[in-house]
Amino acid sequence: xGIPTGFDTEICVRHHAVRQSILATTGTxxxxxxxxxxxxxxxxxxxxxxxxxxxxxxPEFYQWIRMDNEGxxxxxxxxxxxxxSWYAVLVVYTFMMCFADPRSGIVKGAHSPELQSSxxxxxxxxxxxxxxxxxxKRDLEIDDIFELNERSSSKFLSELWESxxxxxxxxxxxxxxxxxxxxxxxxTTPVILPSVISSLFMMFRxxxxxxxxxxxxxxxxxxxxNFISSKxxxxxxxxxxSILMFSTSELRSLIxxxxxxxxxxxxxxxxxxxxxxxYKKTLLLSNSARRDRTxxxxxxxxxxxxxxxxxxxxxxxxxxxxxxxxTFALVYLFLTLGYSAIPGxxxxxxxxxxxxxxxxxxxxxxxxxxxxxxxxxKMVNEVLNGIKVVKLYAWEVPMEAFIEEIxxxxxxxxxxxxxVRNILDSFNTASPFLVALFSFGTFVLSNPAHLLTPxxxxxxxxxxxxxxxxxxxxxxxxxxxxQAVVSNKRLKxxxxxxx
Numbered sequence: 451x452g453i454p455t456g457f458d459t460e461i462c463v464r465h466h467a468v469r470q471s472i473l474a475t476t477g478t479x480x481x482x483x484x485x486x487x488x489x490x491x492x493x494x495x496x497x498x499x500x501x502x503x504x505x506x507x508x509p510e511f512y513q514w515i516r517m518d519n520e521g522x523x524x525x526x527x528x529x530x531x532x533x534x535s536w537y538a539v540l541v542v543y544t545f546m547m548c549f550a551d552p553r554s555g556i557v558k559g560a561h562s563p564e565l566q567s568s569x570x571x572x573x574x575x576x577x578x579x580x581x582x583x584x585x586x587k588r589d590l591e592i593d594d595i596f597e598l599n600e601r602s603s604s605k606f607l608s609e610l611w612e613s614x615x616x617x618x619x620x621x622x623x624x625x626x627x628x629x630x631x632x633x634x635x636x637x638t639t640p641v642i643l644p645s646v647i648s649s650l651f652m653m654f655r656x657x658x659x660x661x662x663x664x665x666x667x668x669x670x671x672x673x674x675x676n677f678i679s680s681k682x683x684x685x686x687x688x689x690x691x692s693i694l695m696f697s698t699s700e701l702r703s704l705i706x707x708x709x710x711x712x713x714x715x716x717x718x719x720x721x722x723x724x725x726x727x728x729y730k731k732t733l734l735l736s737n738s739a740r741r742d743r744t745x746x747x748x749x750x751x752x753x754x755x756x757x758x759x760x761x762x763x764x765x766x767x768x769x770x771x772x773x774x775x776x777t778f779a780l781v782y783l784f785l786t787l788g789y790s791a792i793p794g795x796x797x798x799x800x801x802x803x804x805x806x807x808x809x810x811x812x813x814x815x816x817x818x819x820x821x822x823x824x825x826x827x828k829m830v831n832e833v834l835n836g837i838k839v840v841k842l843y844a845w846e847v848p849m850e851a852f853i854e855e856i857x858x859x860x861x862x863x864x865x866x867x868x869x870v871r872n873i874l875d876s877f878n879t880a881s882p883f884l885v886a887l888f889s890f891g892t893f894v895l896s897n898p899a900h901l902l903t904p905x906x907x908x909x910x911x912x913x914x915x916x917x918x919x920x921x922x923x924x925x926x927x928x929x930x931x932x933q934a935v936v937s938n939k940r941l942k943x944x945x946x947x948x949x
Contacts, residue, residue: 474503491550494569500544504537511537562596573704575711607653607719608726614652615727618644643942646724650759653723654716661716664709665767668702669775710764717763724756724941745831747824754823755937762930769927772920779913783889786909790893790900794885801881801921805928808870813932815863820936822860829853871929878921886914 478496485493514533550568567577584594600606625641651658728751776798783791833840833849840849889910893900 486551491566492547492568492571494573497544497547497569500540500547503540504544507537507540562599564596565599573708575707602715602719602722604722604726607723608730610653611649611723611727614649615644618649646938646941650720650723654719657712657716661709661712662767662770664705664712665771666774668706668709669771669778709767713764713767717760720763721756721760724759725752728752728756728941747827750820750824750827751941755940758930758933758937762934765923765927765930768920768923769931772923772927775920776917779916782913783910786906786913787889787893790896791889793888793892797881797884797888798917798921801877801924804877805874805924808874809928809932812867812870812929813935815867816932816936817939819860819863819867820940822856822863826853826856826860829856874928875922878924879918881921882914882917885917886911 478499481496482493485496510533548568548570550566550571563577563580564572571577581590581594581596584590622641622644629641728748732748780791780795780798783794829849830853833853840846890902890907893906894902
């Protein structure tokens with residue numbers, strides 16, 4: 451049988467591809483040995499690389515089988531044997547990467563299997579299945595719960611916090627003592643207290659950056675999925691797009707769940723580190739400082755202010771993700787509706803200063819509310835400590851009235867803050883509808899030739915719905931950010947020289 455034109459060139463290209471694949475496999479094997487020597491039980495980069503090689507090599511594998519059936523080339527040739535052997539080894543290697551290499555010296559049982567799990571196991575949280583399976587059969591007990599990993603323990607996080615915070619604190623004390631000794635006429639701006647947030651970022655910077663990358667990929671994939679549309683597409687293209695959309699949606703779900711897992715775990719670590727720091731600072735308070743810092747105020751710091759850091763941590767990536775999603779959706783709206791999307795952009799711009807101004811007002815009320823909360827807690831603590839004197843002098847009614855008055859002022863501030871937040875939530879929730887109304891109205895009325903076809907309407911509505919989530923999240927972020935700023939100021943005040 452004659453060889454078709456260009457076949458020799460194709461064989462040369464395939465031979466070159468086989469040699470590159472063998473070199474890549476050899477390099478991956480060396481990296482695998484190095485990883486084992488470093489004590490890593492699994493590698494996500496290697497596993498993802500192997501999966502990509504398998505997926506991209508599948509058409510090549512099919513092409514060799516098809517050429518053999520057509521009699522163009524024999525599977526017994528050296529080139530075909532090399533490629534088919536390499537692909538078979540690659541499939542086995544990809545499967546074996548689903549399992550982690552055993553780590554010596556690990557005691558099974560109560561210890562968490564997370565660190566001994568493979569990349570795929572961690573990505574799907576398969577290592578946690580033992581707990582819900584046990585809980586489905588019977589009530590969970592303490593022995594059924596995994597112990598914390600070493601890097602999540604209070605001891606490790608407290609020491610890590612001290613390693614970042616203590617140098618800044620000592621530098622602050624030194625600079626502040628020099629500033630205090632200066633002549634009042636020569637003094638410049640007082641020394642600023644060290645930042646709690648910068649210390650937390652340095653502690654968890656790699657986890658934060660990894661979560662940022664996952665969030666960016668997830669948002670980009672979600673936006674691209676919402677804009678897939680074409681006219682008169684062939685059947686095979688529709689099937690390919692359907693499979694691609696399904697695979698991308700599943701992959702995005704895994705990436706998004708991995709992002710939330712990292713951020714919620716980081717939030718718990720931050721809460722543990724700050725609680726330990728406040729408790730340690732409490733033990734070092736002098737007698738004079740204890741008169742100003744009551745037990746109730748310290749409890750508020752650990753139970754309320756620290757918890758607000760923990761609450762905002764899972765959502766902190768939304769500060770850049772929401773503008774990114776809104777920009778992405780608006781760009782696609784311009785591509786779909788043209789200049790008719792300008793009214794939607796104007797509405798979005800109007801809501802920005804509204805949220806900023808309201809956040810400033812709510813922040814002022816939040817500071818006053820926390821002062822009243824501390825005062826009320828202080829009074830309750832004094833009443834409980836001196837309950838014998840209160841009973842002897844029959845001071846129950848005036849004490850109760852005084853505490854109720856403080857509580858009434860606190861509730862008034864809470865009501866005003868809640869009212870502002872509810873109004874903003876209503877506007878932010880209605881903003882996608884207003885954008886759709888004015889954009890569609892401008893599109894139809896601006897030119898008689900503009901027809902609101904199903905393709906334009908459905909694509910635009912999908913983008914408008916995409917705007918709903920980030921716009922709703924903005925109000926929540928502003929509220930949490932204001933609370934975190936107030937709590938940050940209160941926590942930093944605990945490290946002032948006066949205490």
